[in-house]
Amino acid sequence: MDVRIDAERLWQRHVEMARLGGTPKGGVCRLALTDEDIKAHLLLEKWARKRGFSVALDDIGNMFIRRDGTDPDAAPVASGSHTDTQPTGGRFDGIYGVLAAFEALEAIDDAGIRTRRPLEAIVWNNEEGSRFHPGCMGSAVHAGVSTLEEMLAKTDRAGVTMGEAVKGLKAAMPDAGYRPLQSPLAAFVEAHIEQGPLLENTGNTIGIVTGMQGNRRFEVEVVGEEGHSGTTPLAGRKDAFKAAIRMARALEDHFHDPEDVLRFTIGRFDVHPGALTVVPGRVVFSIDFRHPDMEVVKRLGDGVAGVCAAHAGPCEVEVRETSGSPSVEFSGPVPEAIEASVGRRGYAAIQIYSGAGHDSRHMVHLCPSGMVFVPCEKGISHNEAENADPKDLAAGAQVIADVMLDLAERL
Amino acid sequence: MDVRIDAERLWQRHVEMARLGGTPKGGVCRLALTDEDIKAHLLLEKWARKRGFSVALDDIGNMFIRRDGTDPDAAPVASGSHTDTQPTGGRFDGIYGVLAAFEALEAIDDAGIRTRRPLEAIVWNNEEGSRFHPGCMGSAVHAGVSTLEEMLAKTDRAGVTMGEAVKGLKAAMPDAGYRPLQSPLAAFVEAHIEQGPLLENTGNTIGIVTGMQGNRRFEVEVVGEEGHSGTTPLAGRKDAFKAAIRMARALEDHFHDPEDVLRFTIGRFDVHPGALTVVPGRVVFSIDFRHPDMEVVKRLGDGVAGVCAAHAGPCEVEVRETSGSPSVEFSGPVPEAIEASVGRRGYAAIQIYSGAGHDSRHMVHLCPSGMVFVPCEKGISHNEAENADPKDLAAGAQVIADVMLDLAERL
Structure with missing residues (x-):
């Protein structure tokens, strides 16, 4: 079984997403659950419906796009990241992991492959934490690391609660299904730009993430x-x-x-x-x-x-x-599957430690997890000048597709 | 000729004014030409109309309340200060000088005295400079120290221009007359809380201001x-x-x-x-x-x-x-008239140097000028806890009334 992701489609979706909250300097300002961020969710929902994928929301506003498997009782293999950005953020932080996951689902769909386990592309809510503190809020609540009530009561600087903001998202997506918190997952893998200079400086395309500070x-x-x-x-x-x-x-x-x-x-x-x-x-x-x-x-x-x-x-x-x-270590089936994909595709890769925090930090409490890094220009991130090479983005998405396909059968 | 100001009326007007922009901590937030500041202008206009005083505005939004004299060609003797405050300002900075001037006009009116020169209570626009930078803007433009066009183009943090804000004031006061910039004045005297601890520490009621930093x-x-x-x-x-x-x-x-x-x-x-x-x-x-x-x-x-x-x-x-x-020196008829009033009334007084800038800074370019300070508690100002003793406020207003009466005849 082989699957090839569509590099051009993946890039065009980045271009389209960058318009939502796009800044004059070429960056993106798309704070969690603002109108622009809700538009990003709706755009993903539109693409998902076109494919016949189902869409669900949980109580903290995480979004789950699902391609069913042959075994309706099997826990899904999932990938994803976040659509929100910093106030002066870039075009890749977060959204890349969402679009890579969605591209993996589409590429597998295009190839006509039926997996045993369902496949899911997940949008974790409020990862940046710059509108509602703390960050990684959606994944923390979903994994049971933070309590729902406490997080829904958090307010932004204007006094709007997270609960009100989540209600706004749900109202904008009346056809979304409901996903209970802490639903079982078989595995989670997240693609992200490195946000540091190591891959670029060493001439590598893929970072196999070993842990997080x-x-x-x-x-x-x-x-x-x-x-x-x-x-x-x-x-x-x-x-x-x-x-x-x-x-x-x-x-x-x-x-x-x-x-x-x-x-x-x-x-x-x-x-x-x-x-x-x-x-x-x-x-x-x-x-x-x-x-x-x-x-x-x-x-x-x-x-x-x-x-x-x-x-x-x-x-x-x-x-x-x-x-x-706490610091986190990634080991077991997910980094192993990344390693296998990288070997098969011939991508230049190294093991790498994550300086940034990501939603995968909390997923380790639910299921085997791991991350794939791709280079970003000069390591610049949380900055409107954030940039990445479409070829590198495609390589990372290819690894995500390979890992999902592998784990959906093997786990 | 003697005139006695009404201490109770003066205090009640402070209480009434402090409601416009009053804060929960007992201070005042009344930034220049906001709705609250315009309400302060309208309240003064209402009081002025009741007395039969005329009201005029100039091109930068300064407000002139006039009690006519017997000589219609004579330049007025004026007193005043400002209604605007800092974001976390107090109940006395600025507004005291306006209310002391208005009280002087009323007390002289109550006494049925006809002066040769007209008497005016002036509200200088945007003294604090915390909404539109720089401060003392109204007095500077009126005195010809700053140019009208440049100052009308200044913007607040929301991008509103001074010109638009002044237009808002004019629209709220359709019955106000027009006062040309740099109209002649015979003399200007300003009452103000000291905003420092010297009068309180030395047990004095009146500071005769000799200059400004x-x-x-x-x-x-x-x-x-x-x-x-x-x-x-x-x-x-x-x-x-x-x-x-x-x-x-x-x-x-x-x-x-x-x-x-x-x-x-x-x-x-x-x-x-x-x-x-x-x-x-x-x-x-x-x-x-x-x-x-x-x-x-x-x-x-x-x-x-x-x-x-x-x-x-x-x-x-x-x-x-x-x-x-530049630093400023006050000398000549105004400090002399203050000295005379203080002597006659038996107020404990000292000469004092002003650490703060005030509108009188610019008035020296138009006419003989001077200032009267009264104590404020612990010298605290630009602070919601700003406080002053009604007896001291009354003493300062009495000096203003004496000086205006004196100069309206003598100059």
Whole structure:
């Protein structure tokens, strides 16, 4: 049994998807469950219906596109990723894994192959976590790692709850079936751009992902006192900005890693009230840090509150841990099937460790899982300049199709 | 001729005004020419009409409430301040000077005194400058310090122009007359809360203002490169946030003044895209600094670009000077008339220097000018906790009434 994916069709679907939330700079802004993101779901539903594939949603808004197998009781072999992006995101992060999975289903359909197990292309909801925190929310709830009630209550900056947003998606897809949380899966494989420079630098096409970093995330709130910038002597100020940048500098030292494996980032830093002539009375900033070694993750994370308190000066500081995930190892049938496909197709491949978090992180709790990375230009991602070579995207989708076909029969 | 202001009426008008944009914390958010600020103008217009005072607007949206004198050709003696506030402002900054001026007109009206010169209570538009930058915009345009066309083209963060906002005010006040820019004034006196702790600490009720600090303001834009927080090695990042906080720290040192006279503030600091898992690609921050000595203002301001460039690291930086004002001295008939009133009424008073900028800064270009400060609690201002004693507010308004009456005859 052989199946060939259609590289041109796969590329055209990327082009079409990039229009939904497309930015003047050539990137994509498609925050989770905004109108643009719902349009992406509807476009996938349209393509699925045309093929006769069924479509279902679960309680947290994950979308399941299913090609039935010959055994109606068998758990499906699934692949997928997410349609949402960062505010200044690119054309490949997330959507590539969805389109590669859908292309695999179509290519197998085109080849007229009947698999024993059903095949599914999955859209995990709110992976980026930049509208509703935390990220990987849909996969976490589906896998039972997070509770549904808690996540539906999360709000975006405008005060809209995740529950209201999911209701909007369901209303837009009245014909979708219902999929219970934690439904059995036989295996899950996710294709994704690397979001780092390693594949490009080493001239490889496929990364066989061996694991994922652990992380902890914090929100730090610094409270001082607002004052008039022209009249308040500096000695008497409680300037939340001055305290917060001292904390930020000290945290850089705290998280300094001479081997440059640890990833420490302050991505949000909101200064209130944010007016030219007002001494800032409040700053809220985020900390994201990641490391493969969970002992390092624990030790350095436990030190955050102390570092912040030591640099608060005349201000008050509160440190809240907002999320965290252990590191993950991928082993067993999925990486083995990837290895087999890569060997058969002759793709240049290496084993690779994931710096980014992905939905597959949570799938390991449900079923054997794994990931396929393809190169992206200069490793740039979470950036409107994100780019990838159509040939590499096609190679990754071919591996996804091979792995799904293999596991649908063999598992 | 004597006139007594009505302390209770003055206080009740503060209470009424504080409802327009009142915040849950007891402050006021009434940004220039928002609905709430326009309501404040309309409330003043209503009070003015009841008294038979006339109302006019000029091209930049300043509002002139006039009680006619016996000589229709005489230039008016005026007093006033502004109705707009900072986003988290208080109940007294600005509005006190407007209500003190209006109270003076009413008290003189109640006393049945006919002055030779007309008396005016003026509302200068957009003093705070936190919706439309720069501040003191209305007084600057009226005095000919800034050009009308340039200021009408300024936009707020939502892209609304000052011109559109002024049009909104004019539409809300169809019965207002027209006042040409740079119309002659005989004198201008402004009452304001001190916004500093000196009067309170020294047990004085009235500050006779001798001058105002000079200032320069800058906008600094730091451009790096967005990247994925989990995959981009720290060595390869162009983190605009990291560069910007190094600049901010270095600027603190650059502006350090062991005598604590210089006022240096970073009040706005916007991090883009501002997402938890994205390395910041752009930061825009403001610099406001002030000093009485214009040589210091010039020298330190000229050094800003160099300090920023020295700490840009792998990022690009652009420093734009957005505004600046020379220091100002008040002398002549207005401070003399204040001195005379204070002596006659027996108020405890001192000469005082203004750390904040006020509309009177620009009035010196049109006519003899001066200011009266009253204490505010703990010197706190540009803060929802801003507070003042009704007795002190009444004393300041009494001085304004005395000065206006005096100058309307004597000048």
